[in-house]
Amino acid sequence: MDLMLLIPLGAVAAAGFLAWTSYNRLMALDERCNTAFADVDVQLKHRHNIIPGIVETVRAFAGQELTVLTEVTRARAAALRASGPEMRLEAETQVGQTLNSLLTVVERYPELQSSGHFRDLRQELADAEHRITAARRYYNLAVDEFNATLRQFPGNLIGARARLSRRKAFDLGVERVLIDEPMAIRL
Numbered sequence: 001m002d003l004m005l006l007i008p009l010g011a012v013a014a015a016g017f018l019a020w021t022s023y024n025r026l027m028a029l030d031e032r033c034n035t036a037f038a039d040v041d042v043q044l045k046h047r048h049n050i051i052p053g054i055v056e057t058v059r060a061f062a063g064q065e066l067t068v069l070t071e072v073t074r075a076r077a078a079a080l081r082a083s084g085p086e087m088r089l090e091a092e093t094q095v096g097q098t099l100n101s102l103l104t105v106v107e108r109y110p111e112l113q114s115s116g117h118f119r120d121l122r123q124e125l126a127d128a129e130h131r132i133t134a135a136r137r138y139y140n141l142a143v144d145e146f147n148a149t150l151r152q153f154p155g156n157l158i159g160a161r162a163r164l165s166r167r168k169a170f171d172l173g174v175e176r177v178l179i180d181e182p183m184a185i186r187l
Contacts, residue, residue, distance in 0.1 A: 022158045029146040033167055036139035037085065040170060043135045044079070044092060047128040051076050051099070054121045058102060061112035068105050072098040089170060099125070140169045 055069050075098040079091035103122075112118055147166045150159040159165075 018154055019158060022154045023162065026146070026149060026155055026159055026162065026164060029142065029149055030164065032142045033139070033146050036135070036142040037170070040132065040135040040139050041088075043128065043132040047095075047125065047132060048076055048080060050121060050125050050128055051095075054102070054118075054125065057115065057118045057121060058106060058112065061115065061118075062105065062109050065102075065105050068098070068102050072102050074098075085168060085170070089168075136170050140171070143167045143169050 051072060055072055058065065059069055072095075075091070075094040079088070079095045082088040082091040106112055106118075149155045150164060150166060
């Protein structure tokens with residue numbers, strides 16, 4: 001076979017192989033992001049399951065704090081209704097803020113703080129927050145890798161052709177502190 005024919009065929013084959021591997025990598029990274037978000041979702045649902053117990057316990061000791069209790073309940077309901085990552089992010093940020101408000105109010109009630117049931121729920125909430133943080137960090141790492149690959153050549157060409165767009169990191173913004181915790185919990 002003529003060498004002049006082999007060179008273009010080799011270039012076409014190399015370009016095809018590069019496109020194929022780039023597409024497969026982008027699809028794998030996209031799926032990793034989906035899986036990581038599902039893990040975050042599971043951890044957030046676990047936290048949502050703890051919230052009613054905390055609200056009821058606080059209500060038993062500090063029923064006059066109705067405003068804060070109502071805010072927590074509303075924020076939880078909004079988070080459960082939220083669809084899509086953007087709405088979910090906003091709703092979960094609100095849940096975190098209202099939980100912090102509730103835990104700040106609790107400081108005014110020593111009898112509530114000394115309740116074993118409340119301490120157990122608070123510890124369970126702190127553990128859930130730690131798991132959310134870990135799951136969120138993994139999700140954000142997956143998103144960073146996906147976005148970086150999508151911006152690099154030939155991922156940018158393949159991604160545009162496959163109609164893939166950049167993903168947004170799941171950042172809850174401010175540092176949140178659970179009262180009586182030795183360390184701040186970053187979410």
